[in-house]
Amino acid sequence: MKKKRVSITDIAKALNVTPSTVSRALNGGGKVSEKKKQQIQALAKELGYRPNPIARSLVENKTQTIGLIIPEFTHHFYSRVLAGIESVTSKAGYQLLICTSNEKKRQEIKSFQTLLDARVDGILATVCKKNDEFGHLQEVLESETPLVLMDRICEEIETSYVISDDFEGAFQAVDFLLQTGCTQIIHIKGPKVLSTSFNRFMGYKEALRKHQIPYNEELIFEGNDPELPEKIRTYIKTNPVDGVFAYSDYLAFEAVNVLRNEGISIPDKVAIVGYADEPISTYVTPQLTSVNQRPFDMGSIAAGFLLNQIQDPNSPLEFKSLKTELVTRSSTKKNQLARSWE
Known part of the structure; x- marks a missing residue:
């Protein structure tokens, strides 16, 4: 038989006091003597009393829960974002309700x-890549529920954001390829509707401009093209290519497979850089140079922003762009500038 949950009323009857007295004693309220408070707390502990979170939420208008929406769990990036969020929310006494959009x-x-x-x-979220309408996000803001968006920006939504500096991350990646001698660099783009895709593409173009390399539309490939x-295989058979910069590590892996099947040496003939520094980057051969976006920090900072808004609804909106780090591995050659110092 299921054990009956001990209530405030049960404790009140046992000690011959009112339920409101028990409530004040257990919640730190005034007008209860220290002796009586100790008696109530001791009996509550003995009986295994636990507060009813639903009842408390109705009284306080707070549930001590935070909603999280991410595209998926399978990517290491989002699991690290989640770990960063939990490192903050659990200490603050909040539980997470997690949903996935599956893009x-x-x-x-x-x-x-x-x-x-x-x-x-409050809600933490990363919008899905197939979303180009944001009325549901506006509905969240109109409900006065605090909202912080991560990784991807929605220009139409005025809220707090935590992102990685994708423009600079892509610029550093392509600049590195150019410094190692690459001049004909394929860029495999991400989904068109995402700010991350646009910023990484702009970083690619800016690195070319810095090195006075003409932009070539033929070197641009769509990552979502089945x-x-x-198409990459066909292009490299008749055109010179010595580098690849991909929107993600998974797209970079696609390029690795094509080059390997064509017998093209990596990085001697073609160097490759991915993005996000997923575990796959160390499992492939050769190991993949990639851009680390600091996902744990993204999650922890976003959680901090949200807690600030929950505690003070009038607090100003916050924005953080995290510096990325290029992690070099054997899919790229040594930096020529670094070599000159050896």
């Missing part, structure tokens, strides 16, 4: 509605 617009909209219905105290491997 689908309809599922993302449903997830936001679910979290609003659950009366979460024929991507074949």
Whole structure:
């Protein structure tokens, strides 16, 4: 038989006091003598009393829960973001309600509605790559539920953001390739609707401009094209290519497979750089040079921003762009400038 949950009323009857007296004693309220407070707290501990979070949320208008919406769990990036969030929220006494959009617009909209219905105290989210309408985000703001967005920017939504500096990260990656002697660098782009795709593409172009390398539209490939491997294979057979910069490590891996199947040496003939520094970058051969976005820091800072808004609804919106780090491995040659110092 299921054990009956001990209530404030049970404690009040046992000590012949009112439920309100028990409530004040357990919640630090006044007008309860120290002796009586100690008796109540001791009995509550003995009986295994636990506060009812639903009842408390109705009284305080707070649920001590935070909603989180991320595209998926399979990417190491989002698992590290989650770890960063939990490092902050758990210490602050908040529980996470986690939803995934699976990069689908309809599922993302449903997830936001679910979290609003659950009366979460705030929401952390990364919008999905297939979303180009943001009425559901505006609905969150209109409900006065604090919202912090991570990794991807929505120009239409005025809220707090934590992102990585994708422009600078891409610039550093391509600048490195150019310094090692590459001049014909393929760029495999990310989804068109994402700010991250645009910023990485702009970083690619800026690095070319710095080194006075003409921009060549033919070197640009769409990462979501199902024929991507074949198109790269066809292009490299008749055109000089000595570098690849991909929107993600997974797209970089696609390029690695194409080059390997064509018998093209990496990095001697073609150097490759990915993005996000996923575990796959150390599992492939050769190991992949990649851009680390500091996802743990992204999660912890975003959680801090959200807690600030929850505690003070009038606090100003906050924005943080995290510096990235290029992690060099064997898919690229040594930096020529660094070599000159050896």
